[in-house]
Amino acid sequence: MTKQPETFIEPTYAFQDKGAVYLFTNENISGYIDRSGDISGANILTVGASGDHAFESYLMGAKHVDTFDINSWQKNVIELKTHMIHHLKYSDFMDFFFEKQNFFGTKIIEPLKPLFSDDLKTFVSSYNTNNKQMFKYLGPCAPDFIIDRLRYINSEQNYEALRNVLPDKIEFRHCNITHIANYMDKEYKLVMLSNIFEYMYRFLSTNDRRVNEFSNNILDNIEEHITQDGRIYFHYAWGSNAASWNNFLAFTQQRFNLPKNLTAISIPSAFKNNKTDAVIYAFKSQNIK
Numbered sequence: 551m552t553k554q555p556e557t558f559i560e561p562t563y564a565f566q567d568k569g570a571v572y573l574f575t576n577e578n579i580s581g582y583i584d585r586s587g588d589i590s591g592a593n594i595l596t597v598g599a600s601g602d603h604a605f606e607s608y609l610m611g612a613k614h615v616d617t618f619d620i621n622s623w624q625k626n627v628i629e630l631k632t633h634m635i636h637h638l639k640y641s642d643f644m645d646f647f648f649e650k651q652n653f654f655g656t657k658i659i660e661p662l663k664p665l666f667s668d669d670l671k672t673f674v675s676s677y678n679t680n681n682k683q684m685f686k687y688l689g690p691c692a693p694d695f696i697i698d699r700l701r702y703i704n705s706e707q708n709y710e711a712l713r714n715v716l717p718d719k720i721e722f723r724h725c726n727i728t729h730i731a732n733y734m735d736k737e738y739k740l741v742m743l744s745n746i747f748e749y750m751y752r753f754l755s756t757n758d759r760r761v762n763e764f765s766n767n768i769l770d771n772i773e774e775h776i777t778q779d780g781r782i783y784f785h786y787a788w789g790s791n792a793a794s795w796n797n798f799l800a801f802t803q804q805r806f807n808l809p810k811n812l813t814a815i816s817i818p819s820a821f822k823n824n825k826t827d828a829v830i831y832a833f834k835s836q837n838i839k
């Protein structure tokens with residue numbers, strides 16, 4: 551029998567249930583989301599986080615997106631942004647998150663309140679007491695470096711295009727990544743795991759051991775539920791490049807006799823002061839790269 555989330559959710563080293571939330575991604579998602587080809591019509595599984603992986607997926611034509619997160623508060627962020635995209639104009643959305651005098655301004659979202667779930671009402675009203683401690687960064691508003699990198703907010707046209715394809719509700723599963731394979735009920739073309747890997751198996755002394763553990767305990771189970779041409783993006787490394795990761799992965803594969811289905815690509819960095827970020831993925835078929 552499948553365990554209920556409450557019985558197995560444990561904090562990782564940096565993340566926990568009802569902890570501070572991300573309002574936006576810190577990755578260059580558009581740099582890798584369609585690197586393996588067209589994702590239109592595809593099923594996608596992604597970490598929930600701010601919802602940005604899901605929003606970008608729908609904008610690129612995904613058929614269905616399932617999300618999961620160890621922090622159930624991310625569900626509120628995803629619900630809030632979904633209502634906003636459906637019912638508010640682009641300039642209000644941008645002001646609410648990126649203008650310091652309007653940041654989290656209740657006036658902007660007041661007309662949407664009748665649509666809010668009870669959890670979202672509680673989350674939004676707790677801003678009065680918790681203030682910026684609710685969020686993963688301390689600046690006066692959401693950091694704007696990401697606007698250029700996110701297709702759905704880098705133009706009004708894209709924001710409206712997303713509105714036309716976004717469902718009223720994004721599926722969210724409150725669970726630890728260690729259990730996500732139990733809930734995969736479709737064949738997915740793309741799985742996006744952000745940089746969760748960075749926080750897993752920290753008790754192991756070296757990174758090669760951690761990749762081996764992650765591969766055996768998590769990637770192998772997920773792989774059963776991806777399409778033949780599917781990819782699991784399992785680590786996002788800022789300020790890094792594919793060449794050094796590929797050397798390290800080759801060493802790890804040899805040492806632990808892992809199948810040769812792990813590789814890295816370089817993409818333009820999400821941050822202006824780095825040249826590239828590396829994204830590391832697993833794939834199913836030896837033929838598809």
Ligand SMILES: C[S@@+](CC[C@H](N)C(=O)[O-])C[C@H]1O[C@@H](n2cnc3c(N)ncnc32)[C@H](O)[C@@H]1O
Pocket residue numbers: 562565566572574575576577597598599600618619620621624725726727728744745746749786
């Ligand atoms: C690793 S964080 C980093 C932010 C991310 N790079 C982004 O662009 O949003 C992304 C999300 O992973 C979730 N997370 C961390 N560890 C997890 C785990 N073991 N299982 C499920 N979700 C986890 C966090 O709660 C957070 O919302």
